[in-house]
Amino acid sequence: MLRSDGGQRSEFRATYFLESAVPLQQAAEVIAGEQSSGTFLTLPGETLELKERFRARVTRVTPQAPALAPALHSAWAARHARDAVFHRGEIEIAFPIENVGANLPTLMATIAGNLFELGEVTGLRLLDLDLPESFAAQFPGPKFGVEGTRKMAGVHGRPVIGTIIKPSVGLSPEKTAELVDNLCAAGIDFIKDDELMADPPYAPFDARLAAVMPVLQKHADRTGQMPMYAINISGTIDEMLRRHDAVVAAGGTCIMASTNWIGLAGLQHLRQHTAVPVHAHRNGWGALTRHPALGIAFRAYQKILRLAGADQLHVNGVQGKFWEPDDSVVASAAACLAPFAGVSPLMPVFSSGQWAGLAPIIHGQLGSDDLMHLAGGGIIGHPHGVEAGVTSMREGWEAAREGVPLEEYAETHPALRAAIEHFGGVLA
């Protein structure tokens, strides 16, 4: 957009699904005004020059079929709206970069703040976000990303095969270390804590780290590769920094945190200090995304976490125990790997109800091996034990990558065959 002074205004853009009790263009203008220089009245200090320079612009309105009932109740709409229908469509809004600066909480307040609460709005979902590269470069971005994760895990040319410490609650540090020993002996690439496990009184973080690290080191000495253990350091800022330092001092190669709860400032602080990849656990994410007319779509969410500096991010599993359809899960993984304003890609983490037989589905639909495939019960619950569980995962991916039908590959690979027999009926 040409400014009145002849200069080119630098902008970033957000795309939304919008449902509104007033016409779409009008609602879009209300959002743009509320999220830049607007309030419900023209104010004394709000000069035309100021408005021209700082106002957000509605750059696209693409109507869809209206609805006869609102997706979300609005008391304001019930009082004020005269239309008999609820207008629906996609809108794009362009915000001046200088409104925000390199400030992640303020970027979020602008694109995902009070706009969800506006009375005109009976549905609003942030679908996507586009920043100029020069603006994106002002945020930290992933320190490790896909390449750094692969390098530190020592895994190339195939997915990183991983598991989650289970049971997620109740294991003592000693029992955890025993399980880790078995998993490493079985050749696992990656282990993570459950998000429910961080620093409980019966298994404090320090005791868990002290129990687990010598076991990891023993296998690193044996194989020449430290297994990547994403230990859950979630806690206060001070606790997380202290735990990060302890992990790195002990030779660990990954940290994990519940990113929705430590927050973007917490994540960015970890990014600033970390010497190892940050495994972002998105628990709570369902509350922000499950309704199609509310919240945030993953395409936008992963960009925000990329800006803040996550390296690995959960995308659910295919055919898993969660609500999400496979095509949505695979699209999330593809989004993590897609170019975004010069910001490094994220390593997508497939997890929840995963087992060896799902590898061909992921491989076929994603068309990439840049991912982590985590099976909790699918490895630890394998009928022939943990080693067979890990082997079955590798075999599933070998079959997928070689284009051999799973059943055929299983004929000569007993661990995969046992997985199919045990998990196939449960999970398919």
Added chain:
Amino acid sequence: MLRSDGGQRSEFRATYFLESAVPLQQAAEVIAGEQSSGTFLTLPGETLELKERFRARVTRVTPQAPALAPALHSAWAARHARDAVFHRGEIEIAFPIENVGANLPTLMATIAGNLFELGEVTGLRLLDLDLPESFAAQFPGPKFGVEGTRKMAGVHGRPVIGTIIKPSVGLSPEKTAELVDNLCAAGIDFIKDDELMADPPYAPFDARLAAVMPVLQKHADRTGQMPMYAINISGTIDEMLRRHDAVVAAGGTCIMASTNWIGLAGLQHLRQHTAVPVHAHRNGWGALTRHPALGIAFRAYQKILRLAGADQLHVNGVQGKFWEPDDSVVASAAACLAPFAGVSPLMPVFSSGQWAGLAPIIHGQLGSDDLMHLAGGGIIGHPHGVEAGVTSMREGWEAAREGVPLEEYAETHPALRAAIEHFGGVLA
């Protein structure tokens, strides 16, 4: 609950609205299992003793009328559920305290984590949270709360009257200071930044603080009371601490942050360091709460922010420009003030489309003066200027507290009368 060893298990409890494709009790058990020691299979390390000690218990299931269509789509439910209806009701789950410890992100991962994504779940909303006092005492809680806010603002026996710097975007530090000067001259108790304004290149935080603080100090020297200015320090952890220190060094008495984006770890870190009350701006909250079958209810949300250490928290306005019905807004304010496990109450902040004439509604419905009433346009846009705007707000509350009808009180109070004439038609 009596443990098998005869001891009393210490628990906290979460209440949910649940809609499910499987019978309610079954879905509740799945949630309790997933959020404690469960996975989709019984695992080698998961002994009966471990399960008994660490499992979450379903302590209440209160059915409601079922639905014929799901509130939220679940691909899992479409594959697996055999029932023709979607079961609905309230459930309560009791979690062992020792599963979590004094760790806020892990508390959230437990009560508001992956459970939103479970395939059985076609609707889930965290309604409430109850902790034993001994457990709540392990979290910081508000450092100032209602009493500390009142003391530092020098306002007793009536609401704190405040405003928001408008226009929210575009004002230079000098123009901001001019507006602050006018507001303080008019006798305002409290001023806050808009959440869109933190540290933009055209009005950097340091320049804004440097411009505003001498003005505030001038009025403090004049009146003996420093006006409370909630300056938006949102940013990285290091930026926020540095800004907090600068605010306090300059004599400021409040800081503000976008709490959903700095996160609970960010908020707790501010709580740990702050010498002044923390004004919690909940922008983005709409995405978490607007659908009645998803997300988090304010009753639970404010408890979490109380644990983390917020002092003041937004609750929207009555008759405002947002979606929320008045009874819900007032219930939110009441929740902030209600007892909770020995944790100090929060100062509720009424904001959005507020003006003098709404005081009697709030007063009548809340039955308390422990609140902040913020009018942006309702003060700065008053037809007789900012001073009349502030006066009208005070007069509105005088009328409310004295039980005099607004119109009658306005007969002898011209600022209130002008507010009614100007805003009454726009906003009522």
